[in-house]
Each structure stands twice: as structure tokens, then as C-alpha cells.
Amino acid sequence: xxxxxxxxxxxxxxxxxxxxxAAVIQLASLGATVIMACRSMERGQKxxxxxxxxxxxxxxxxxxLDMSSLASIRKFAEEFKxxxxxLDVLIHNAANFxxxxxxxxxxxxxxxxxxATNHVGIVLLTQLLLDLLKxxxxxxxxxxxxxxxxxxxxxxxxxxxxxxxxxFSTEHAYYHSKLSQVMFTxxxxxxxxxxxxxxxxVRVTNVAIPDERLTHLPVWQRSLYKLKRKMSITPxxxxxxxxxxxxxxxxxxxxGGYWDENNxxxxxxxxxxxxxTWHKLREVTEKMAGIK
Ligand SMILES: NC(=O)c1ccc[n+]([C@@H]2O[C@H](COP(=O)([O-])OP(=O)(O)OC[C@H]3O[C@@H](n4cnc5c(N)ncnc54)[C@H](OP(=O)(O)O)[C@@H]3O)[C@@H](O)[C@H]2O)c1
Numbered sequence: 001x002x003x004x005x006x007x008x009x010x011x012x013x014x015x016x017x018x019x020x021x022a023a024v025i026q027l028a029s030l031g032a033t034v035i036m037a038c039r040s041m042e043r044g045q046k047x048x049x050x051x052x053x054x055x056x057x058x059x060x061x062x063x064x065l066d067m068s069s070l071a072s073i074r075k076f077a078e079e080f081k082x083x084x085x086x087l088d089v090l091i092h093n094a095a096n097f098x099x100x101x102x103x104x105x106x107x108x109x110x111x112x113x114x115x116a117t118n119h120v121g122i123v124l125l126t127q128l129l130l131d132l133l134k135x136x137x138x139x140x141x142x143x144x145x146x147x148x149x150x151x152x153x154x155x156x157x158x159x160x161x162x163x164x165x166x167x168f169s170t171e172h173a174y175y176h177s178k179l180s181q182v183m184f185t186x187x188x189x190x191x192x193x194x195x196x197x198x199x200x201x202v203r204v205t206n207v208a209i210p211d212e213r214l215t216h217l218p219v220w221q222r223s224l225y226k227l228k229r230k231m232s233i234t235p236x237x238x239x240x241x242x243x244x245x246x247x248x249x250x251x252x253x254x255x256g257g258y259w260d261e262n263n264x265x266x267x268x269x270x271x272x273x274x275x276x277t278w279h280k281l282r283e284v285t286e287k288m289a290g291i292k
Pocket of ligand 1 (some may be wrong): 013014015018019020023032036039040043065066067068069092093094096098117144145146147148186205206207208209213235275282
């Protein structure tokens, strides 16, 4: 992949580690202006310096963004729009899969933390940046789900448990939020037909998570992650799919696709194609996000 991205502006959320950071390095190396949207000032600034050095690009900036806070998302969108007049690619990479959560935990907006970060926040951020994406068309939105969803083929949206009111585990809330992202992708792709804005979802496979991201976990969970790492690909390798979907001319007009780490389209679960569920999910999510 060797495209010249010199006039492209790209946002990557959760860009201070793992796949997000690897994608920023690759995109900045190709000449894009990249906005690293990270929740921690300290981790964001540290990653920014590292990325600038490795990509040999000064066109990388950091703007603080906490995807679990509706106010932070609104502030980020405002700040971004005052500093940039175009947006070519929006990559929704950030996600919460915090195994230390033992019970339902609500955000300042009274939304369950994992659903807030991995789904509701993404819907709001997309909505706030949609005008700019349309003005900058052809432009692209990239969402992120998980190959782990294939282990739960009958999972469906639990409208009576969106906030973990009936049951909660990190794993369940995480896969529920990722299924929501798959449906959001399909639904938004239909809504954006003929606008020049495409939406595609990456089915991220097993990707190595470095030790420093696991320090909050008990020893047995860290050991499991280490074992899993033996069967994982690197963040850099998975980031190539982000870069492919963000840049490749042959996907410019493809929308509503679900893509594996080999840049091939794959199917998602039967439930994920239910349009009535997409529409109901859109309605309740927009309400939770305060979208009029
Ligand atoms: N690794 C895998 O095996 C795997 C498998 C399937 C899907 N995925 C998906 O791939 C994507 C990237 O994951 P990764 O493997 O690169 O993990 P990672 O290294 O842990 O990266 C996750 C990023 O999301 C950020 N984040 C979490 N909560 C946030 C919030 N409230 N606001 C803003 N940023 C937030 C984290 O920032 P902090 O440093 O502040 O925590 C971090 O930068 C995620 O969508 C994940 O669900 C990963």
C-alpha cells in the first residue's frame, strides 16, 4: 500500500496504543494529517511523540477525547471543527474491554460504561462530524467489531439490558456493544447511500496486547492473555486493514461491508442483518446520546 495521503485528514480514536497507534504511524508515514483522539493527556502526549518520531511526520496532532462522556465527545467535535476544515476518514478504534469491571458501572450520563464507550459515543461522534464528512466526500467511516462475535452466533440486541440492568459481565457487555457496531455500520451505510460517505466495519481478529496494558488484571487473567498472544497477530498487521479501508481506491465506493484481517469481506451473524433491530437500535441509541 503506497498511496499519497498528503491532502487527507484522518481521525483515529484510542490512538495511544495497540492497533490504533500502529494505524496512525502507517497513515502519517503516507503523508496524512492525523488526529490522535485519546482520553489520557499523559498517554496521548507520550504516544504523539513516539508516532511523530517513527512516522517522520509533524502532521500528527493530539486532541483529548473520552468516548465514555457525551460532553467530552461534543467538546472534541467542536475543537476539531475549529482547527480543521475537512475530514476524509473517521476511524472508531477506541474500545473498553476492562475485565476489572465486576458489576454494572454507569457513566456520568447514566449509561453502562462499555455500551457508552463502544457504541453510544460512536453514534454521537459520527453524527457530530457527518456534515464535514459529507462536505469532504468521497470520505469514509471505519468501525471496529471482533472476530470473537463468531463464538456467540445467537447473540442479539438486548433492549431490556442495554445498561446492564438485568445481567452484566465485561465479556457480555463487550460483545453486545460490538454487535451493536456491526448493525450500526449496516444501518448507516443504507442511510448514507448516494452521499459519497461510506461506512465499513473491521472484524478484528486475535491481536497481541502488550504486558503494560494488562497490569490491572489478576495473575490468572494475565497468563491467559499471554497464552492467547501465541495465537495472535501483531497490531501493525491488523492496522493494515484499517489503512486499506481508509485509503484503497478499490473500496472507495464499497459501503456496509464487514472485513477480516486479510482485507476480505466476511459475513456477520444472522441476527445482525435484521433491519427492524437496526432501526430500533438507532432510535434508542440516539435518545441515549441526546441526538435530536
Ligand atoms: N486485541 C484484540 O485481540 C482485539 C480483538 C477484537 C477486537 N479488538 C478491537 O480492536 C480495537 C483496538 O484494540 P487494541 O487491541 O488495540 O487494544 P488497546 O491497545 O487496549 O487499545 C484500546 C484503545 O482504546 C482506548 N480507549 C478505551 N476507552 C476509551 C475512552 N473512554 N475514550 C477514548 N479512548 C479509549 C484506550 O486508551 P487508554 O490507554 O486510555 O485505555 C486504547 O488507546 C478495539 O476496538 C478492540 O475492541 C481487539
